Amino acid sequence: MTAAPSGVTIRPARPDDEARVARLLALRGITVEEALEQAPRMIAALPVLLLASLPADDAEPTGAGGAAARSAEVDAVAHAAEADDTAAPVALSGAFILPGDLEDDRPERWMVSGLIVDPGARSRGIGRALLAAVGAAVQEIDPGEDLFSVVETANHASVAAHLAAGFQEAAHVDGYAGLVFDGDALLMRLPGTTV
Template sequence: MSAVPSGVIIRPARPEDAPRVARLLALRGISVEEALEQAPRMIAALPVLLLASLPADDVELAGLDGGASQPPKLDAIDPPVGDDDTAAPIALSGAFLLPGDLEEGRPERWMVSGLIVDPGARSRGIGRALLAAVGVAVQEIEPGEDLFSVVETANHASVAAHLAAGFKEAAHVDGYAGLVFDGDALLMRLPGAADH
């Protein structure tokens, strides 16, 4: 597994993390209300959903305590979450089992559900570490299974994070499992433990 950057905590998202997950979902341009509706469903539905956080003291040191990197105002509803109740969410990723499709000739496979990294936390290895942790979590559920991800080729940072986490290019695609992309995309594969 890739080294986790200093001070970063990566752990499974819990139901009480819904406001933290919503904060990160809102970075994708959806409304706060939509994010707050989606977060609990996402936590309940995804077999793997990992949250990366920084303790509040580290957020200030890392320069993540202001500016455009701050998501919409959810502070008033952000409840304490035990030992890390002051941790600030900085990234989110997960995985799900995509059913196979005989017409497309696609077998059932594990897919990355997305990668969200706070803009102020980018270029620090957090996305790479989070993707690697998702791969480990999938291996714990189904040892030897590959993990796949579809990344738009224009998203150079995401492609680089996937490559750094051990993903390999599997194919160029313009659509996948019903998703259509504006431009070229890569189907990327993190080999299961049997292939290492």
């Protein structure tokens, strides 16, 4: 497994992380209300859901350092989530088992559920470390199984993070498992390890 950058802590999300997960989900452009509804379901449903945190005094939330400003609602969720934090969550990712589809000739497989890194925490290797940790968590649950992810090719930072975490390009796709992309996307694969 790739080591986390200095000062970064990666841990499983817990039920009391609802506000922290919601703050990160809201960075994807959904409303705060939607994020607050989705967070507890996500924590309960995903077999792997990890949070990456920086020490509170090292975290640079979105809006700082010239990054695009967040809405006041997202700030309110962030303050509620971080009021008692000694480490500020800056990223999340997880994995789930995607059922197979005989019609598409797709077997059941582990899939990355997404990768969200707060813009104020990017370019620190956090995404790479988080993806590697998700891969390691999948190996603990299901040794030897590959982990797949679909990434839009235009998202160069995400493609680079996946490659740095050990993922390999498996195929170019314009849609996958019912998802349709605006442009070209990559199906990426992190090979499972056998002991």
